[in-house]
Amino acid sequence: METSIYSVLAFYVLAAVILGSAILVVSMRNIVHSVLFLAICFIAMAGLFLILDAAYLAVIQVLVYAGAVCIMIIFGVMLIQRTDMKQSNLFNRQTFMAGGVVALTLAVSGFFAGTTAWADLAANTPVPEDSLGQIGQLLLSKYVIPFEVAALLLLVALVGAIVLAKEVKANVDD
Amino acid sequence: MLTISLTHYVVLSAILFSIGLFGVLSKKNAISVLICIELMLNAVNINLIAFSKYITPNEFIGQIFAIFVITVAAAEVGVGLAIIIAIYRNKLSVNLDEFDWLKW
Missing domain, CATH: 1.20.120.1200 (NADH-ubiquinone/plastoquinone oxidoreductase chain 6, subunit NuoJ)
Structure with a gap:
Protein backbone atom coordinates (compact mmCIF):
# COMPACT_ATOMS: atom_id res chain seq x y z
CA MET A 1 0.00 0.00 0.00
CA LEU A 90 -9.34 8.04 -40.09
CA PHE A 91 -11.98 5.76 -38.60
CA ASN A 92 -13.55 2.97 -40.63
CA ARG A 93 -17.20 1.95 -40.89
CA GLN A 94 -17.16 -0.36 -37.87
CA THR A 95 -16.65 2.41 -35.31
CA PHE A 96 -20.00 2.02 -33.54
CA MET A 97 -19.70 -1.77 -33.43
CA ALA A 98 -16.15 -1.40 -32.07
CA GLY A 99 -17.49 0.96 -29.40
CA GLY A 100 -19.98 -1.68 -28.31
CA VAL A 101 -17.34 -4.42 -28.10
CA VAL A 102 -15.02 -2.13 -26.15
CA ALA A 103 -17.77 -1.06 -23.73
CA LEU A 104 -18.52 -4.74 -23.08
CA THR A 105 -14.82 -5.53 -22.50
CA LEU A 106 -14.44 -2.56 -20.18
CA ALA A 107 -17.56 -3.48 -18.22
CA VAL A 108 -16.48 -7.10 -17.72
CA SER A 109 -12.87 -6.29 -16.79
CA GLY A 110 -13.94 -3.40 -14.55
CA PHE A 111 -16.46 -5.64 -12.78
CA PHE A 112 -13.83 -8.29 -12.05
CA ALA A 113 -11.22 -5.70 -11.07
CA GLY A 114 -13.69 -4.24 -8.60
CA THR A 115 -14.99 -7.48 -7.09
CA THR A 116 -11.79 -9.54 -6.79
CA ALA A 117 -10.41 -9.51 -3.23
CA TRP A 118 -6.96 -8.18 -4.11
CA ALA A 119 -6.19 -7.47 -0.44
CA ASP A 120 -6.17 -11.22 0.33
CA LEU A 121 -3.52 -11.83 -2.32
CA ALA A 122 -1.20 -9.01 -1.30
CA ALA A 123 2.13 -10.06 0.16
CA ASN A 124 2.66 -6.81 2.13
CA THR A 125 6.45 -7.02 1.90
CA PRO A 126 8.47 -4.31 0.17
CA VAL A 127 10.34 -4.92 -3.09
CA PRO A 128 14.06 -5.55 -2.43
CA GLU A 129 16.36 -2.58 -3.01
CA ASP A 130 18.74 -4.30 -5.44
CA SER A 131 16.09 -5.33 -7.96
CA LEU A 132 18.32 -4.99 -11.05
CA GLY A 133 21.00 -7.36 -9.69
CA GLN A 134 18.42 -9.97 -8.79
CA ILE A 135 16.70 -9.69 -12.18
CA GLY A 136 20.07 -10.17 -13.88
CA GLN A 137 20.85 -13.25 -11.85
CA LEU A 138 17.40 -14.73 -12.46
CA LEU A 139 17.61 -14.06 -16.21
CA LEU A 140 20.90 -15.93 -16.51
CA SER A 141 20.09 -18.81 -14.17
CA LYS A 142 16.46 -19.79 -13.78
CA TYR A 143 15.15 -18.10 -16.93
CA VAL A 144 18.17 -18.65 -19.18
CA ILE A 145 16.28 -20.70 -21.80
CA PRO A 146 13.54 -18.07 -22.38
CA PHE A 147 16.33 -15.48 -22.46
CA GLU A 148 18.15 -17.31 -25.26
CA VAL A 149 14.90 -17.96 -27.12
CA ALA A 150 14.20 -14.21 -26.97
CA ALA A 151 17.62 -13.58 -28.51
CA LEU A 152 16.78 -16.06 -31.29
CA LEU A 153 13.41 -14.35 -31.79
CA LEU A 154 15.11 -10.98 -32.24
CA LEU A 155 17.52 -12.49 -34.80
CA VAL A 156 14.65 -14.07 -36.76
CA ALA A 157 12.68 -10.81 -36.64
CA LEU A 158 15.74 -8.89 -37.89
CA VAL A 159 16.31 -11.23 -40.84
CA GLY A 160 12.58 -11.47 -41.56
CA ALA A 161 12.11 -7.70 -41.60
CA ILE A 162 15.04 -7.26 -44.00
CA VAL A 163 13.76 -10.00 -46.33
CA LEU A 164 10.19 -8.67 -46.30
CA ALA A 165 11.08 -5.03 -46.85
CA LYS A 166 13.72 -5.69 -49.52
CA GLU A 167 12.94 -4.62 -53.07
CA VAL A 168 11.39 -7.59 -54.84
CA LYS A 169 12.62 -8.37 -58.33
CA ALA A 170 9.72 -8.71 -60.74
CA ASN A 171 11.52 -11.24 -62.93
CA VAL A 172 14.57 -13.18 -61.80
CA ASP A 173 15.73 -13.98 -65.33
CA ASP A 174 16.31 -10.36 -66.38
CA MET B 1 -9.07 7.29 -0.84
CA LEU B 2 -5.50 8.35 -0.13
CA THR B 3 -3.92 4.97 -0.76
CA ILE B 4 -2.97 3.38 -4.06
CA SER B 5 -3.78 -0.31 -4.10
CA LEU B 6 -3.56 -3.01 -6.73
CA THR B 7 -7.14 -2.23 -7.81
CA HIS B 8 -6.11 1.22 -9.06
CA TYR B 9 -3.47 -0.27 -11.34
CA VAL B 10 -5.78 -2.99 -12.64
CA VAL B 11 -8.51 -0.48 -13.47
CA LEU B 12 -6.01 1.87 -15.17
CA SER B 13 -4.70 -1.02 -17.20
CA ALA B 14 -8.23 -2.12 -18.16
CA ILE B 15 -9.11 1.37 -19.41
CA LEU B 16 -5.86 1.64 -21.38
CA PHE B 17 -6.42 -1.82 -22.90
CA SER B 18 -9.94 -0.78 -23.94
CA ILE B 19 -8.66 2.39 -25.63
CA GLY B 20 -6.13 0.29 -27.54
CA LEU B 21 -8.77 -2.29 -28.48
CA PHE B 22 -11.07 0.46 -29.78
CA GLY B 23 -8.24 1.78 -31.96
CA VAL B 24 -7.44 -1.68 -33.32
CA LEU B 25 -11.06 -2.32 -34.26
CA SER B 26 -11.92 1.08 -35.69
CA LYS B 27 -8.86 2.48 -37.48
CA LYS B 28 -8.35 2.47 -41.24
CA ASN B 29 -4.58 2.92 -41.38
CA ALA B 30 -2.53 -0.26 -40.88
CA ILE B 31 0.26 1.59 -39.04
CA SER B 32 -2.31 3.06 -36.68
CA VAL B 33 -3.47 -0.46 -35.83
CA LEU B 34 0.15 -1.37 -34.99
CA ILE B 35 0.34 1.67 -32.68
CA CYS B 36 -2.84 0.63 -30.87
CA ILE B 37 -1.49 -2.92 -30.43
CA GLU B 38 1.50 -1.31 -28.68
CA LEU B 39 -0.92 0.47 -26.33
CA MET B 40 -2.59 -2.84 -25.48
CA LEU B 41 0.77 -4.53 -24.79
CA ASN B 42 1.72 -1.66 -22.49
CA ALA B 43 -1.52 -2.03 -20.56
CA VAL B 44 -0.59 -5.67 -19.97
CA ASN B 45 2.88 -4.57 -18.80
CA ILE B 46 1.37 -2.27 -16.17
CA ASN B 47 -0.65 -5.22 -14.88
CA LEU B 48 2.36 -7.53 -14.77
CA ILE B 49 4.57 -5.07 -12.90
CA ALA B 50 1.82 -4.14 -10.44
CA PHE B 51 1.24 -7.83 -9.67
CA SER B 52 4.98 -8.28 -9.30
CA LYS B 53 5.14 -5.51 -6.71
CA TYR B 54 2.03 -6.32 -4.70
CA ILE B 55 1.79 -10.13 -4.84
CA THR B 56 5.27 -11.63 -5.42
CA PRO B 57 7.71 -8.83 -4.53
CA ASN B 58 10.69 -11.13 -3.92
CA GLU B 59 10.50 -13.32 -7.02
CA PHE B 60 10.42 -10.71 -9.86
CA ILE B 61 8.31 -12.99 -12.07
CA GLY B 62 6.16 -10.13 -13.32
CA GLN B 63 9.11 -7.91 -14.13
CA ILE B 64 10.90 -10.66 -16.06
CA PHE B 65 7.70 -11.42 -17.95
CA ALA B 66 7.39 -7.72 -18.81
CA ILE B 67 10.93 -7.74 -20.21
CA PHE B 68 9.95 -10.58 -22.54
CA VAL B 69 6.74 -8.76 -23.54
CA ILE B 70 8.82 -5.71 -24.48
CA THR B 71 11.18 -7.90 -26.54
CA VAL B 72 8.33 -9.54 -28.43
CA ALA B 73 6.65 -6.16 -29.00
CA ALA B 74 9.83 -4.73 -30.53
CA ALA B 75 10.15 -7.74 -32.86
CA GLU B 76 6.47 -7.44 -33.75
CA VAL B 77 6.77 -3.77 -34.72
CA GLY B 78 9.78 -4.52 -36.93
CA VAL B 79 8.15 -7.37 -38.81
CA GLY B 80 4.76 -5.61 -38.93
CA LEU B 81 6.23 -2.48 -40.50
CA ALA B 82 8.15 -4.59 -43.03
CA ILE B 83 4.93 -6.37 -44.00
CA ILE B 84 3.08 -3.06 -44.35
CA ILE B 85 5.88 -1.65 -46.54
CA ALA B 86 5.80 -4.79 -48.72
CA ILE B 87 2.02 -4.53 -49.09
CA TYR B 88 2.23 -0.81 -49.87
CA ARG B 89 4.67 -1.57 -52.67
CA ASN B 90 2.15 -3.88 -54.35
CA LYS B 91 -1.11 -2.12 -53.55
CA LEU B 92 -0.08 1.59 -53.10
CA SER B 93 -2.38 1.80 -50.09
CA VAL B 94 -2.27 1.19 -46.34
CA ASN B 95 -6.05 1.15 -45.93
CA LEU B 96 -6.96 -2.11 -44.21
CA ASP B 97 -10.37 -2.20 -45.91
CA GLU B 98 -8.64 -2.64 -49.27
CA PHE B 99 -6.55 -5.65 -48.20
CA ASP B 100 -8.95 -8.29 -49.51
CA TRP B 101 -6.83 -10.82 -51.43
CA LEU B 102 -8.05 -13.68 -49.28
CA LYS B 103 -11.70 -12.95 -50.02
CA TRP B 104 -13.48 -14.42 -52.99
Whole structure:
Protein backbone atom coordinates (compact mmCIF):
# COMPACT_ATOMS: atom_id res chain seq x y z
CA MET A 1 0.00 0.00 0.00
CA GLU A 2 1.33 3.40 -0.99
CA THR A 3 0.41 5.89 1.69
CA SER A 4 2.74 8.81 0.95
CA ILE A 5 0.79 11.77 -0.41
CA TYR A 6 3.40 12.36 -3.11
CA SER A 7 3.18 8.87 -4.56
CA VAL A 8 -0.63 9.05 -4.55
CA LEU A 9 -0.49 12.39 -6.34
CA ALA A 10 2.12 11.05 -8.78
CA PHE A 11 -0.07 8.05 -9.58
CA TYR A 12 -3.11 10.17 -10.40
CA VAL A 13 -1.13 12.67 -12.48
CA LEU A 14 0.63 9.91 -14.43
CA ALA A 15 -2.61 7.99 -14.92
CA ALA A 16 -4.29 11.13 -16.28
CA VAL A 17 -1.39 11.76 -18.67
CA ILE A 18 -1.37 8.13 -19.84
CA LEU A 19 -5.11 7.93 -20.45
CA GLY A 20 -5.36 11.41 -22.01
CA SER A 21 -2.53 10.83 -24.44
CA ALA A 22 -3.84 7.33 -25.26
CA ILE A 23 -7.22 8.84 -26.16
CA LEU A 24 -5.44 11.43 -28.31
CA VAL A 25 -3.44 8.66 -30.02
CA VAL A 26 -6.69 7.05 -31.11
CA SER A 27 -8.60 10.22 -31.98
CA MET A 28 -5.97 12.27 -33.86
CA ARG A 29 -6.50 12.56 -37.61
CA ASN A 30 -2.83 13.06 -38.45
CA ILE A 31 -0.80 9.91 -37.85
CA VAL A 32 2.41 11.81 -37.03
CA HIS A 33 0.60 13.54 -34.16
CA SER A 34 -0.65 10.13 -33.03
CA VAL A 35 2.92 8.83 -32.79
CA LEU A 36 3.96 11.96 -30.85
CA PHE A 37 1.26 11.34 -28.24
CA LEU A 38 2.25 7.67 -28.20
CA ALA A 39 5.76 8.74 -27.11
CA ILE A 40 4.27 10.92 -24.33
CA CYS A 41 2.16 7.97 -23.20
CA PHE A 42 5.22 5.69 -23.06
CA ILE A 43 7.28 8.19 -21.06
CA ALA A 44 4.46 8.67 -18.52
CA MET A 45 4.28 4.90 -18.26
CA ALA A 46 8.00 4.81 -17.42
CA GLY A 47 7.19 7.15 -14.52
CA LEU A 48 4.49 4.74 -13.39
CA PHE A 49 7.04 1.91 -13.43
CA LEU A 50 9.27 4.02 -11.16
CA ILE A 51 6.41 4.28 -8.64
CA LEU A 52 6.07 0.49 -8.87
CA ASP A 53 9.75 0.00 -7.84
CA ALA A 54 10.74 -1.27 -11.29
CA ALA A 55 13.56 1.13 -12.15
CA TYR A 56 15.15 -1.19 -14.73
CA LEU A 57 11.88 -1.54 -16.62
CA ALA A 58 11.40 2.23 -16.58
CA VAL A 59 14.77 2.65 -18.30
CA ILE A 60 13.96 -0.11 -20.79
CA GLN A 61 10.57 1.49 -21.46
CA VAL A 62 12.16 4.82 -22.38
CA LEU A 63 14.92 3.18 -24.45
CA VAL A 64 12.89 0.61 -26.36
CA TYR A 65 9.41 2.11 -26.61
CA ALA A 66 9.87 5.88 -26.50
CA GLY A 67 13.15 5.61 -28.40
CA ALA A 68 13.27 2.71 -30.80
CA VAL A 69 9.63 1.82 -31.47
CA CYS A 70 8.39 5.40 -31.95
CA ILE A 71 11.29 6.29 -34.26
CA MET A 72 10.75 3.10 -36.26
CA ILE A 73 7.04 3.86 -36.66
CA ILE A 74 7.85 7.42 -37.78
CA PHE A 75 10.27 5.96 -40.35
CA GLY A 76 7.54 3.61 -41.54
CA VAL A 77 5.07 6.48 -41.89
CA MET A 78 7.56 8.60 -43.82
CA LEU A 79 8.40 5.71 -46.17
CA ILE A 80 4.77 4.94 -46.87
CA GLN A 81 2.56 8.01 -46.65
CA ARG A 82 2.75 10.09 -49.81
CA THR A 83 -0.73 11.58 -49.81
CA ASP A 84 -2.05 14.36 -47.58
CA MET A 85 -0.89 13.78 -44.01
CA LYS A 86 -3.88 15.63 -42.53
CA GLN A 87 -6.35 12.84 -43.26
CA SER A 88 -4.00 9.93 -42.70
CA ASN A 89 -5.59 8.37 -39.63
CA LEU A 90 -9.34 8.04 -40.09
CA PHE A 91 -11.98 5.76 -38.60
CA ASN A 92 -13.55 2.97 -40.63
CA ARG A 93 -17.20 1.95 -40.89
CA GLN A 94 -17.16 -0.36 -37.87
CA THR A 95 -16.65 2.41 -35.31
CA PHE A 96 -20.00 2.02 -33.54
CA MET A 97 -19.70 -1.77 -33.43
CA ALA A 98 -16.15 -1.40 -32.07
CA GLY A 99 -17.49 0.96 -29.40
CA GLY A 100 -19.98 -1.68 -28.31
CA VAL A 101 -17.34 -4.42 -28.10
CA VAL A 102 -15.02 -2.13 -26.15
CA ALA A 103 -17.77 -1.06 -23.73
CA LEU A 104 -18.52 -4.74 -23.08
CA THR A 105 -14.82 -5.53 -22.50
CA LEU A 106 -14.44 -2.56 -20.18
CA ALA A 107 -17.56 -3.48 -18.22
CA VAL A 108 -16.48 -7.10 -17.72
CA SER A 109 -12.87 -6.29 -16.79
CA GLY A 110 -13.94 -3.40 -14.55
CA PHE A 111 -16.46 -5.64 -12.78
CA PHE A 112 -13.83 -8.29 -12.05
CA ALA A 113 -11.22 -5.70 -11.07
CA GLY A 114 -13.69 -4.24 -8.60
CA THR A 115 -14.99 -7.48 -7.09
CA THR A 116 -11.79 -9.54 -6.79
CA ALA A 117 -10.41 -9.51 -3.23
CA TRP A 118 -6.96 -8.18 -4.11
CA ALA A 119 -6.19 -7.47 -0.44
CA ASP A 120 -6.17 -11.22 0.33
CA LEU A 121 -3.52 -11.83 -2.32
CA ALA A 122 -1.20 -9.01 -1.30
CA ALA A 123 2.13 -10.06 0.16
CA ASN A 124 2.66 -6.81 2.13
CA THR A 125 6.45 -7.02 1.90
CA PRO A 126 8.47 -4.31 0.17
CA VAL A 127 10.34 -4.92 -3.09
CA PRO A 128 14.06 -5.55 -2.43
CA GLU A 129 16.36 -2.58 -3.01
CA ASP A 130 18.74 -4.30 -5.44
CA SER A 131 16.09 -5.33 -7.96
CA LEU A 132 18.32 -4.99 -11.05
CA GLY A 133 21.00 -7.36 -9.69
CA GLN A 134 18.42 -9.97 -8.79
CA ILE A 135 16.70 -9.69 -12.18
CA GLY A 136 20.07 -10.17 -13.88
CA GLN A 137 20.85 -13.25 -11.85
CA LEU A 138 17.40 -14.73 -12.46
CA LEU A 139 17.61 -14.06 -16.21
CA LEU A 140 20.90 -15.93 -16.51
CA SER A 141 20.09 -18.81 -14.17
CA LYS A 142 16.46 -19.79 -13.78
CA TYR A 143 15.15 -18.10 -16.93
CA VAL A 144 18.17 -18.65 -19.18
CA ILE A 145 16.28 -20.70 -21.80
CA PRO A 146 13.54 -18.07 -22.38
CA PHE A 147 16.33 -15.48 -22.46
CA GLU A 148 18.15 -17.31 -25.26
CA VAL A 149 14.90 -17.96 -27.12
CA ALA A 150 14.20 -14.21 -26.97
CA ALA A 151 17.62 -13.58 -28.51
CA LEU A 152 16.78 -16.06 -31.29
CA LEU A 153 13.41 -14.35 -31.79
CA LEU A 154 15.11 -10.98 -32.24
CA LEU A 155 17.52 -12.49 -34.80
CA VAL A 156 14.65 -14.07 -36.76
CA ALA A 157 12.68 -10.81 -36.64
CA LEU A 158 15.74 -8.89 -37.89
CA VAL A 159 16.31 -11.23 -40.84
CA GLY A 160 12.58 -11.47 -41.56
CA ALA A 161 12.11 -7.70 -41.60
CA ILE A 162 15.04 -7.26 -44.00
CA VAL A 163 13.76 -10.00 -46.33
CA LEU A 164 10.19 -8.67 -46.30
CA ALA A 165 11.08 -5.03 -46.85
CA LYS A 166 13.72 -5.69 -49.52
CA GLU A 167 12.94 -4.62 -53.07
CA VAL A 168 11.39 -7.59 -54.84
CA LYS A 169 12.62 -8.37 -58.33
CA ALA A 170 9.72 -8.71 -60.74
CA ASN A 171 11.52 -11.24 -62.93
CA VAL A 172 14.57 -13.18 -61.80
CA ASP A 173 15.73 -13.98 -65.33
CA ASP A 174 16.31 -10.36 -66.38
CA MET B 1 -9.07 7.29 -0.84
CA LEU B 2 -5.50 8.35 -0.13
CA THR B 3 -3.92 4.97 -0.76
CA ILE B 4 -2.97 3.38 -4.06
CA SER B 5 -3.78 -0.31 -4.10
CA LEU B 6 -3.56 -3.01 -6.73
CA THR B 7 -7.14 -2.23 -7.81
CA HIS B 8 -6.11 1.22 -9.06
CA TYR B 9 -3.47 -0.27 -11.34
CA VAL B 10 -5.78 -2.99 -12.64
CA VAL B 11 -8.51 -0.48 -13.47
CA LEU B 12 -6.01 1.87 -15.17
CA SER B 13 -4.70 -1.02 -17.20
CA ALA B 14 -8.23 -2.12 -18.16
CA ILE B 15 -9.11 1.37 -19.41
CA LEU B 16 -5.86 1.64 -21.38
CA PHE B 17 -6.42 -1.82 -22.90
CA SER B 18 -9.94 -0.78 -23.94
CA ILE B 19 -8.66 2.39 -25.63
CA GLY B 20 -6.13 0.29 -27.54
CA LEU B 21 -8.77 -2.29 -28.48
CA PHE B 22 -11.07 0.46 -29.78
CA GLY B 23 -8.24 1.78 -31.96
CA VAL B 24 -7.44 -1.68 -33.32
CA LEU B 25 -11.06 -2.32 -34.26
CA SER B 26 -11.92 1.08 -35.69
CA LYS B 27 -8.86 2.48 -37.48
CA LYS B 28 -8.35 2.47 -41.24
CA ASN B 29 -4.58 2.92 -41.38
CA ALA B 30 -2.53 -0.26 -40.88
CA ILE B 31 0.26 1.59 -39.04
CA SER B 32 -2.31 3.06 -36.68
CA VAL B 33 -3.47 -0.46 -35.83
CA LEU B 34 0.15 -1.37 -34.99
CA ILE B 35 0.34 1.67 -32.68
CA CYS B 36 -2.84 0.63 -30.87
CA ILE B 37 -1.49 -2.92 -30.43
CA GLU B 38 1.50 -1.31 -28.68
CA LEU B 39 -0.92 0.47 -26.33
CA MET B 40 -2.59 -2.84 -25.48
CA LEU B 41 0.77 -4.53 -24.79
CA ASN B 42 1.72 -1.66 -22.49
CA ALA B 43 -1.52 -2.03 -20.56
CA VAL B 44 -0.59 -5.67 -19.97
CA ASN B 45 2.88 -4.57 -18.80
CA ILE B 46 1.37 -2.27 -16.17
CA ASN B 47 -0.65 -5.22 -14.88
CA LEU B 48 2.36 -7.53 -14.77
CA ILE B 49 4.57 -5.07 -12.90
CA ALA B 50 1.82 -4.14 -10.44
CA PHE B 51 1.24 -7.83 -9.67
CA SER B 52 4.98 -8.28 -9.30
CA LYS B 53 5.14 -5.51 -6.71
CA TYR B 54 2.03 -6.32 -4.70
CA ILE B 55 1.79 -10.13 -4.84
CA THR B 56 5.27 -11.63 -5.42
CA PRO B 57 7.71 -8.83 -4.53
CA ASN B 58 10.69 -11.13 -3.92
CA GLU B 59 10.50 -13.32 -7.02
CA PHE B 60 10.42 -10.71 -9.86
CA ILE B 61 8.31 -12.99 -12.07
CA GLY B 62 6.16 -10.13 -13.32
CA GLN B 63 9.11 -7.91 -14.13
CA ILE B 64 10.90 -10.66 -16.06
CA PHE B 65 7.70 -11.42 -17.95
CA ALA B 66 7.39 -7.72 -18.81
CA ILE B 67 10.93 -7.74 -20.21
CA PHE B 68 9.95 -10.58 -22.54
CA VAL B 69 6.74 -8.76 -23.54
CA ILE B 70 8.82 -5.71 -24.48
CA THR B 71 11.18 -7.90 -26.54
CA VAL B 72 8.33 -9.54 -28.43
CA ALA B 73 6.65 -6.16 -29.00
CA ALA B 74 9.83 -4.73 -30.53
CA ALA B 75 10.15 -7.74 -32.86
CA GLU B 76 6.47 -7.44 -33.75
CA VAL B 77 6.77 -3.77 -34.72
CA GLY B 78 9.78 -4.52 -36.93
CA VAL B 79 8.15 -7.37 -38.81
CA GLY B 80 4.76 -5.61 -38.93
CA LEU B 81 6.23 -2.48 -40.50
CA ALA B 82 8.15 -4.59 -43.03
CA ILE B 83 4.93 -6.37 -44.00
CA ILE B 84 3.08 -3.06 -44.35
CA ILE B 85 5.88 -1.65 -46.54
CA ALA B 86 5.80 -4.79 -48.72
CA ILE B 87 2.02 -4.53 -49.09
CA TYR B 88 2.23 -0.81 -49.87
CA ARG B 89 4.67 -1.57 -52.67
CA ASN B 90 2.15 -3.88 -54.35
CA LYS B 91 -1.11 -2.12 -53.55
CA LEU B 92 -0.08 1.59 -53.10
CA SER B 93 -2.38 1.80 -50.09
CA VAL B 94 -2.27 1.19 -46.34
CA ASN B 95 -6.05 1.15 -45.93
CA LEU B 96 -6.96 -2.11 -44.21
CA ASP B 97 -10.37 -2.20 -45.91
CA GLU B 98 -8.64 -2.64 -49.27
CA PHE B 99 -6.55 -5.65 -48.20
CA ASP B 100 -8.95 -8.29 -49.51
CA TRP B 101 -6.83 -10.82 -51.43
CA LEU B 102 -8.05 -13.68 -49.28
CA LYS B 103 -11.70 -12.95 -50.02
CA TRP B 104 -13.48 -14.42 -52.99
